[in-house]
Amino acid sequence: MRKSAWLLLVFMLVGGLLGGVMGEILRVIAPHGTIQSIFATSLTPGINPPLTLDLVLLKITFGLSVKMNLLSFLGIILGMYLYKQV
Numbered sequence: 001m002r003k004s005a006w007l008l009l010v011f012m013l014v015g016g017l018l019g020g021v022m023g024e025i026l027r028v029i030a031p032h033g034t035i036q037s038i039f040a041t042s043l044t045p046g047i048n049p050p051l052t053l054d055l056v057l058l059k060i061t062f063g064l065s066v067k068m069n070l071l072s073f074l075g076i077i078l079g080m081y082l083y084k085q086v
């Protein structure tokens with residue numbers, strides 16, 4: 001069976017989303033301390049403020065922001081591992 005790059009992308013995306021959700025849940029329920037600082041601290045790269053192109057008739061805004069934490073990275077790695085097992 002031939003594996004596609006799209007399937008790998010889906011596995012990585014789902015793994016990252018689930019890891020991000022787990023990180024947010026952990027941020028809310030974990031007591032302040034080492035566990036929360038390690039797993040719930042996030043990195044948010046992106047375009048801030050968004051780029052706006054005003055053509056008088058049409059106004060287009062481009063923006064992208066990604067919020068990643070340690071559990072998101074672990075979810076992506078788990079998604080890649082599961083892709084190799086399928």
